[in-house]
Amino acid sequence: MSFTRRQILAGIAGLGVVGLGAGGARYWLGRVAAPKTHDYELIAAPLDMELVAGHVTPAWAYGGQAPGLELRCRQGDMLRVRFINKLPEQTTIHWHGIRLPLEMDGVPYVSQAPVLPGEYFDYEFLVPDAGSYWYHPHTTSAEQLGRGLVGPLIIEEREASGFKHERVLCLKTWHIDAQGAFTAFSVPREAAREGTRGRLSTVNSVSIPTLELPAGQVVRLRLLNLDNTVTYRLNLASSDVDVRIYALDGHPVQPRPLGKEYWLGPGMRIDLGLKVPEVGTELPLRNGPLRLATIKSVASSEPAAEWPAPLPDNPVAEPDLSRAETLRFNFEWAAALASPADEAAGRYKYWQINGQAWDINDKTCADRPIATLKKDGHYIFVLRNMAQYQHPIHLHGMAFKVLDSNRKAIIPYFTDTYLLGKNETARIALVADNPGVWMFHCHVIDHMETGLMAAIAVV
Numbered sequence: 001m002s003f004t005r006r007q008i009l010a011g012i013a014g015l016g017v018v019g020l021g022a023g024g025a026r027y028w029l030g031r032v033a034a035p036k037t038h039d040y041e042l043i044a045a046p047l048d049m050e051l052v053a054g055h056v057t058p059a060w061a062y063g064g065q066a067p068g069l070e071l072r073c074r075q076g077d078m079l080r081v082r083f084i085n086k087l088p089e090q091t092t093i094h095w096h097g098i099r100l101p102l103e104m105d106g107v108p109y110v111s112q113a114p115v116l117p118g119e120y121f122d123y124e125f126l127v128p129d130a131g132s133y134w135y136h137p138h139t140t141s142a143e144q145l146g147r148g149l150v151g152p153l154i155i156e157e158r159e160a161s162g163f164k165h166e167r168v169l170c171l172k173t174w175h176i177d178a179q180g181a182f183t184a185f186s187v188p189r190e191a192a193r194e195g196t197r198g199r200l201s202t203v204n205s206v207s208i209p210t211l212e213l214p215a216g217q218v219v220r221l222r223l224l225n226l227d228n229t230v231t232y233r234l235n236l237a238s239s240d241v242d243v244r245i246y247a248l249d250g251h252p253v254q255p256r257p258l259g260k261e262y263w264l265g266p267g268m269r270i271d272l273g274l275k276v277p278e279v280g281t282e283l284p285l286r287n288g289p290l291r292l293a294t295i296k297s298v299a300s301s302e303p304a305a306e307w308p309a310p311l312p313d314n315p316v317a318e319p320d321l322s323r324a325e326t327l328r329f330n331f332e333w334a335a336a337l338a339s340p341a342d343e344a345a346g347r348y349k350y351w352q353i354n355g356q357a358w359d360i361n362d363k364t365c366a367d368r369p370i371a372t373l374k375k376d377g378h379y380i381f382v383l384r385n386m387a388q389y390q391h392p393i394h395l396h397g398m399a400f401k402v403l404d405s406n407r408k409a410i411i412p413y414f415t416d417t418y419l420l421g422k423n424e425t426a427r428i429a430l431v432a433d434n435p436g437v438w439m440f441h442c443h444v445i446d447h448m449e450t451g452l453m454a455a456i457a458v459v
């Protein structure tokens with residue numbers, strides 16, 4: 001629990017302050033007091049970090065740390081964050097996976113004006129779903145996320161879950177050299193392929209940390225992939241360790257063994273239950289063959305724990321497939337689209353959805369949604385990856401249910417991000433119950449910034 005870091009803005013609401021945020025939106029005015037509020041003051045600012053011993057990395061941080069300050073609140077409560085920009089450039093915060101009103105979604109020129117240096121913006125929204133989420137900017141993303149502007153957002157279950165112990169593990173691979181200096185966050189030839197990878201793999205900013213966990217207890221491991229491009233092939237390389245999946249991308253699933261490996265794409269999260277083995281055992285947490293962390297069991301005075309019950313479902317509307325309308329989305333490689341003038345100006349378009357490439361320099365792209373859904377309509381999306389690189393496809397504003405795939409067996413589940421494998425076709429379904437203009441994009445940041453983004457309107 002990290003409530004000790006919470007900054008209560010005591011008295012501000014009571015003063016009846018009326019202000020103008022960067023977007024011109026009024027805040028506080030006439031707000032009905034919530035039964036409980038969680039107030040944070042969150043500052044984005046430069047921070048020198050020592051990611052490589054003896055060297056300084058000029059990171060950007062939320063709340064004085066990167067990954068950022070852990071924000072926490074309880075399902076059904078209001079989350080209220082005063083965000084202050086002390087960076088040298090404009091930014092916003094997007095709350096990845098949270099179903100919220102459009103004006104809180106943090107997309108520049110769609111849901112709000114960018115927050116300029118020295119300005120602040122008040123984010124305030126109810127959190128309907130429990131689970132592991134995260135937050136990050138939606139501006140100059142390769143650099144801003146790359147420099148460290150990524151942070152965990154944990155929504156606790158309304159009623160206490162059966163887990164007495166938990167750890168939040170933020171995965172990020174930093175784009176730095178051996179002296180800690182940043183390297184390019186996006187290189188064109190990599191953006192046109194799997195995305196530009198960083199070099200230093202870390203868990204909570206530490207390279208291969210040792211995590212001490214209490215022997216005999218069941219610990220909830222919240223693993224968050226906050227990286228720009230890397231898909232982590234997660235495994236606990238030991239055949240006799242008992243580890244079960246409890247939630248995917250925030251949403252509960254019927255607990256089942258982790259199995260050999262789980263592919264966690266950029267932006268995705270997995271909640272595992274781990275029965276910690278006997279004292280002194282060391283388990284490697286790995287990305288494929290590479291060690292990410294060492295889990296070490298230490299003595300615990302508590303009696304051995306039982307497996308917690310499944311987590312309660314989130315209140316996501318169930319799509320009715322019998323009356324759903326089907327829409328098709330093709331994700332294509334399209335390097336030929338960039339004209340010489342575009343390339344000279346650094347505007348690369350390597351990717352497109354249904355023949356359209358998003359232009360991150362064109363503030364009007366969202367005025368031309370790729371699909372318009374009827375409010376409360378039921379939809380099936382057929383997602384077809386026509387390229388040999390995988391894309392974690394993310395939708396803002398609404399959760400969707402993954403139905404099936406032509407490449408692997410799927411137990412249907414709700415999520416906000418689906419890792420669409422190379423040449424895979426998958427079907428997802430949703431109820432369009434949140435009006436707005438929502439970003440629909442690949443979470444490999446290089447792919448998003450070179451075309452793989454679109455807007456979907458719900459009216």
Ligand SMILES: [Cu+2]
Binds near residue numbers: 390442447448452
């Ligand atoms: Cu992609």
